[in-house]
Amino acid sequence: MDTCIEKIRAIGADLLAKGTVEKVIGFANGSIPMATRPVAVTSPKDMDKLVFNCVCGLNLANYVSKNSLSKKEGKIAVVAKGCDARNLVTHIVENQISRDQIYIIGVPCTGMVDKRKIAALFEDEITGFEEDGDTLTITSASKTETVKKADVLRHNCGVCTHRNPPVYDVMAGDPVEEQTLDQPYEDVDQIAAMDPDARWAYFEKLTQNCIRCYACRNACPLCYCPTCFVDESGPQWVGKGQDETDVTTFHFLRAFHCAGRCTDCGACVEACPMGINVRDFTRKLNKDALELFGWEAGLDLDKRPPLDVYSPNDPNDFIK
Amino acid sequence: MMGNLLEHMGVDRDRVHFSWISSAEATKFVDVVKEISEKVRALGPNKKFVKDYNK
Numbered sequence: 001m002d003t004c005i006e007k008i009r010a011i012g013a014d015l016l017a018k019g020t021v022e023k024v025i026g027f028a029n030g031s032i033p034m035a036t037r038p039v040a041v042t043s044p045k046d047m048d049k050l051v052f053n054c055v056c057g058l059n060l061a062n063y064v065s066k067n068s069l070s071k072k073e074g075k076i077a078v079v080a081k082g083c084d085a086r087n088l089v090t091h092i093v094e095n096q097i098s099r100d101q102i103y104i105i106g107v108p109c110t111g112m113v114d115k116r117k118i119a120a121l122f123e124d125e126i127t128g129f130e131e132d133g134d135t136l137t138i139t140s141a142s143k144t145e146t147v148k149k150a151d152v153l154r155h156n157c158g159v160c161t162h163r164n165p166p167v168y169d170v171m172a173g174d175p176v177e178e179q180t181l182d183q184p185y186e187d188v189d190q191i192a193a194m195d196p197d198a199r200w201a202y203f204e205k206l207t208q209n210c211i212r213c214y215a216c217r218n219a220c221p222l223c224y225c226p227t228c229f230v231d232e233s234g235p236q237w238v239g240k241g242q243d244e245t246d247v248t249t250f251h252f253l254r255a256f257h258c259a260g261r262c263t264d265c266g267a268c269v270e271a272c273p274m275g276i277n278v279r280d281f282t283r284k285l286n287k288d289a290l291e292l293f294g295w296e297a298g299l300d301l302d303k304r305p306p307l308d309v310y311s312p313n314d315p316n317d318f319i320k
Numbered sequence: 321m322m323g324n325l326l327e328h329m330g331v332d333r334d335r336v337h338f339s340w341i342s343s344a345e346a347t348k349f350v351d352v353v354k355e356i357s358e359k360v361r362a363l364g365p366n367k368k369f370v371k372d373y374n375k
Contacts, residue, residue, distance in 0.1 A: 198327065199329060203329045246371075255325065258322075284325050288321045307321070319340060320337065
């Protein structure tokens, strides 16, 4: 995957030099090891700021909708993994941007790592991080650990079946092999196997540490409403405190707003400072969208999302 | 899908009902309300998604 970055930089520099795009949105190194941040590069000479490795866990589609709200801006190039590209498709389908406003630099992705899994191997602060193919070398003041990337992959990347961007203008590498899974929604099934009270207890425990920072919402490319329902004060849809009912309501509604739209990119979990697996909510919706409507978000520019259109074949056994 | 997610989160399915009733369908409205009342009465008071102001 490291080899892609030279290609990404070359493509980006070329696009900027030719004036095809105004800026290139990609990942840059963060201020600490194992962290990346989104960056918008506007000059070919700054192209070496861009990086691409296995800690680029955020979703860059998020930075396009907010940027292109003013239509005056020129074309924007986006470095897009499979999920980022799917979210760009969702943006286009939902009329947030038009296809000709963006230039998608597709990156075949072999998954991002779960930083919490790596941090759990250490008792002290991580001071160094190297990626070499499938092997990661992580150092701290006290020791050096070498781990296989596959062992510390994020859960959503482990169950990802769209590693290559479905829509792109140029690819920065050869497509990687897609995974085929026997049980793509094993985690959802495990929760579903519990009885109702156990499920309620599971979700209550899951969200008990939530500090209502809304990082999950802010990291999500789907959440582009000018005023979010949680910030609205007239009417106030949901209480703002840490009452468990309000917290559960927030998580339930946030997830439901993603129904039939979520690409399971994992940015919400990546952003959560409390390590809450908020995907437990959206995964159920993704499973239902697939089972009830045969739908996976962001794969096709010409298809409307299932909750967006009426079809006589829509399942209707829930309604009297 | 909303009902399914609520059920997945542990809310009893019989507490969540969806119905489409025209203003001209008074008898259907009565029937649906009766059915919902019976189902919810059978379940007893709801303890989930309820704020406890005494805490």
